[in-house]
Amino acid sequence: MVTHVGKDTILSVTRAKAAGSVFIVLQGNLDEHLATRLHKVCNELLPRGLRWAYLDLDLVPFVSAAGINHITEIAGGLKERQGGIVIVRPRPKVRVTFDMLTLDGWFHMVEKLEEAEEWASRTAPPPSRPKRHTVKLQKPVAQRSVATDSPTLNPAAVPLPKPRLRPKTGEAQSQ
Numbered sequence: 420m421v422t423h424v425g426k427d428t429i430l431s432v433t434r435a436k437a438a439g440s441v442f443i444v445l446q447g448n449l450d451e452h453l454a455t456r457l458h459k460v461c462n463e464l465l466p467r468g469l470r471w472a473y474l475d476l477d478l479v480p481f482v483s484a485a486g487i488n489h490i491t492e493i494a495g496g497l498k499e500r501q502g503g504i505v506i507v508r509p510r511p512k513v514r515v516t517f518d519m520l521t522l523d524g525w526f527h528m529v530e531k532l533e534e535a536e537e538w539a540s541r542t543a544p545p546p547s548r549p550k551r552h553t554v555k556l557q558k559p560v561a562q563r564s565v566a567t568d569s570p571t572l573n574p575a576a577v578p579l580p581k582p583r584l585r586p587k588t589g590e591a592q593s594q
Contacts (some may be wrong), residue, residue: 440471446478454489470502477508505535
């Protein structure tokens with residue numbers, strides 16, 4: 420789909436086997452510049468149904484705080500769609516960075532693309548059913564009395580005023 424060559428760049432963005440997922444190969448330091456480009460690519464793919472992004476970090480020797488910030492923002496947007504980010508083939512130094520920051524709740528790390536797709540398919544939500552309209556019935560506040568044809572209050576449905584524990588300033592306490 421997209422192919423760029425250069426230092427600190429996105430090498431390729433291709434569709435993965437699972438629906439709504441892409442495989443993104445990054446090269447160079449995952450800093451503010453590369454992460455901004457990655458964020459832009461993912462934002463362009465969101466309207467097309469993107470749910471899972473598999474980030475191949477084999478060619479990424481370093482991840483900055485700004486880079487982590489961007490990919491956690493992307494992951495948050497994908498989690499809203501019942502998806503997320505799977506980190507594929509991270510280098511040891513990059514893996515240590517993610518481990519030290521305890522980001523395992525944001526990302527899943529695997530060594531092969533096949534593992535990433537298998538993991539994403541296991542965690543994918545079941546197909547959604549159409550939502551049905553539900554009506555919540557509440558107790559009526561007033562009901563008609565059959566005997567008198569006048570409304571009678573339902574005391575269980577009428578909110579009672581809260582009792583004051585202390586008198587207002589300047590008021591005398593009643594005994």
